[in-house]
Amino acid sequence: MPAGPPPDTGGDPLARERAHLSVSRAALRVMREETENLDIRDVTANWVNAAVLQAQIEERVKALADLADTPLFFGRLDFTRPPGLKDAEGAEGERFYIGRRHVHDADGDPLVIDWRAPVSTAYYQASRQRPMDVGRRRRFGYTGGELTAYEDEVLSGPGSEQSDPGTSKLLQREIERPRVGPMRDIVATIQPEQDGIVRSDLSGTVCVQGGPGTGKTAVGLHRVAYLLYAHRDRLARTGTLVIGPNRSFLSYIEQVLPALGEMEVRQATVADLVAVPGVEVRGEDDARAATVKGDARMAEVLRRALRAHVSMPTEGVVVVRGSRRWRLAVYEVEELVRELLDRDMRYGAAREALPQRLAHAVLVQMERAGEAPDDRVQATVARNAAVKATVNAVWPKVEPAKLVLRLLSDPEFLAEHAEGLLDAEEQAAILWPKPARSVKSAKWSAADAVLVDEARDLVERTHSLGHVVLDEAQDLSPMQYRAVGRRCSTGSATVLGDLAQGTTPWATRTWAEALRHLGKEEAHIEELTAGFRVPREVIAYASKLLPAIAPDLAEVRSVRESPGSLLVRHVAEDARDAAVLAACREALGHEGSIGLIAADTRVPALASALAEAGLAHLEPGTETTRESRLTLVPASLAKGLEYDYVVLDEPAAVVAGEADEPTGLRRLYVALTRAVSGLTVLHAEELPGALAAA
Known part of the structure; x- marks a missing residue:
């Protein structure tokens, strides 16, 4: 049963809602205590099962935490009839409180419904034009974790004609709430x-093109x-992953999913995904080299180079078993090798299959000779020294890092396998100036x-x-898309980005192209154009x-009007640093976080100026607090971050x-x-491009 009327506290609706909040919080504490006190001694067969179950219980306890500054519920739905019933004339309506997690009372009846439950869809989708059986939608306002306000929107029935269809003031206030600390969830908005x-x-895979302030990152996290x-159950077996552009970005978003009760989602950068023991990234490519290495043509160069290690046999195989000798002619071995090449199997899988194919061919001869070999005999023959020697000669083991090292160090080897794919200039661009002698000594780059x-x-x-979930995807190279695509080849993806914010030389130009490299050409592309965070000006x-x-x-068309939110000021060059300090002090006079964004080359000088002026500042990725709210941000790390006030x-x-x-x-578009x-x-210098005319 859904939540009934809140406890009677007289004629004060706000007091009744506060009473329901108190009851719900008490019920959540009971749920957590019951989980903490679960006795699993008699329900586990061994210590392994006990350890797994205990870990699951601990995660459940974390998910049931009542965060003091996070509202337990943020809305309420009053239905005119039971949801989903089409022929319920005269049926009594039901009431549901919508929150971040499910809470039930001692009888199992829900006090708060999880925002992801089907019945909660109406909270986000219902309107006066499509009420979805909702008579009233109530939003709640909180201050410091305390319920302090509510706002009703009548969607159907008596009073709906007089209900104001405009933007909710509480919704607007929540959107505009100052940001201190990491990114928050947007579940209420x-x-x-x-x-x-x-x-x-x-x-299905979804690709979201969204301009600044449209909430694409939050959409991706909430979709997870x-x-x-x-x-x-399915994702517990197969796993989920959130990929961000850098560590600063991941630090900024890392609290969103835990706040929604999801503790087990891994977060990583593309560099984390492709990290290999022994391949230490300590070199850096110039733009030309990185662009060529990131080109999808490199996948075919690598495939050719790898398959070139396979050679046709020059002699047959002789297997000795007891007093008998079994011989495979050269042409028979060659046929098996060509068959595996034609199947285009992965190199390692084919190498493992070849001894089994050779052994099977020997068993066929045994059967023709009147013997009755079984699977154990085939396994023994596959391990025979002569078979192993043939496999090692024909299909040798290849270490991926050594293959790439040779390609980037040996001009002749690269030219042989890049013929018709990369021209001479492109080959020269990716060759290491100083060939590496070993995988360990090489100065590997990210590409x-x-x-x-x-x-x-x-x-x-x-x-x-x-x-x-792949965020800030517009900056990935085709080869990076392929790396991510391999991690979801049998699963799905949520691709998030903004083509206008692509800042790498290989930045994505069209989503269709990016999705092809990802291996998700069937993905549905959505475009978000309504801005909720960045002021209209x-x-x-x-x-x-x-x-x-x-x-x-x-x-992007922002729904937020904020007169005075933009100030563009020309300053003398010798007074620029002083103007920056003054602007930072002025911003610190407001509530919320402050980001001082500057070209990377200007950051050291500004850091010194801030220190001399006694203005403490943080580095990107460091959590802001009420005492430390100013962050100095190199322009190269600004993507994906948000601040209440920015000094550019x-x-x-x-x-x-x-x-x-x-x-x-x-x-610059990102920074702005x-x-x-x-x-x-x-600015002391002339403003770039169209900004000068503006």
Whole structure:
């Protein structure tokens, strides 16, 4: 049964809702205590089962934590009739409180419904045009964890004509709430178009193109939480993964899923995925080399180089068993090798299959001679020294890292296998200036590690997960997409990004191309164009750059008007640092987090200026607190981060810090759109591109 009326506290609706909150919190404490006190001594067969069950109980206890500053429920649905019943004329309506997790009373009746439950869909999707049997939707406002306000929206029945269909003030307040600390969940503010993506089926891959402030990252994280709710058993077996662009970004988002009760989702960067023991990334490619190494053509170069290790036999195989000799002619061995090559199996799997094929051919001869060999005989023959010697000669073992090392160190080997794929200039670009003698001594780059991962998959299949979320995907190279695609080859993915924010030389130009490299060409592409975080004045200013960086994208239309949220100020060059310090002090006078974003080359000087002025600052990825709210952010690390107030130092320097102007303008677009309350732009040099005219 759903939650009944709150305890009677007289005529004060707010007091009744607070009473229901108290009852719900007490019930949650009981649920947690019951879980903590579970006795598993008599229900486990051995210590292994006991350890697994105990770990599951501990995770359940964590998920049942009542976080003081996180509202247990944020909304209420009053149905005009039981949900889902079409012929319920006169049936009594039901009431459901919607929250971050399910809470039930001692009888098992729900006091709070999980936001992911089917009945909760109406909280996000219902409207006056499509009420979904909802008579009233109530939103709750909290201050410091205490329920302090509520707001009703009548969707059907008496009073719906007079109900204000405008934007909810509580919803707006929650969206605009100052940000201190890591990223928060948006479960109370999910919009209908976002909810449709969140609840899309596990079997399909979804690609979300979303401009700044449209909530694409939050949508991806909430989709993971929803899928774990709807398909928990399946994903518990196959696993889930969230991939972000860098450690700072992952630190920023790491608390979202735990706040929703999901503790087991792994988070990683692409570099983490492709890391191989012994392959230490301590080198750096120039833009040209990294672009060629990241090109999908490199996959075929590697495949050719690997298959070149297979050679045709020059002699047959003689297997001695007792007094008998069994001979396979050269042509018979060659036929088996060619058959495996034609099947295009993974190199390692084919190498394992070859001795079994040779042994089977010997067994056929035995059977023709009147013997009756069984599987044990075939296994013995496959381990025969002569068979092993033939396999090692024809299909030798190949270490992926050594294969890539040879390709990048040996011009002749590279030229042989890149013929018709890479021209001479491209080959020269990726060759190491100083050939490495060993895998351990090589100065591997990040792009090299991805090549090793590709080679490793050619040898042995990469384990696939059930679902992968790939955020800031626009900056991945084709080879990086392939690396991610291998991790969800039998599962699905949620791809998140903004083509206008691509800041690498190999940045994605179209999602269709990216999805092809990912191996998910059938993916459904959604575009989010409604902005909820970045003020209208700020996003409109940044959008002046769109014709130059992404002319085919629709401009984000922010729902937030915030007069005075944008300040663009020209300062004298010798007064620039002083102006930056003054702007930071002014921003610190407001509530919330502050990001000082600057070109990477300007960061050391600004760090010194802040220190001399006594303004303590954090590095990206460090959690802000009420006492320490200012973060100095290199422009190269700003992507995906948000701050209440942003001070942007010298836009021209941000653009100049990139290899070309289009990439620099995209980097500037990213920096301009990190603010959710106010943006101050300070410049001594002329503003770049369309911003100068604006």
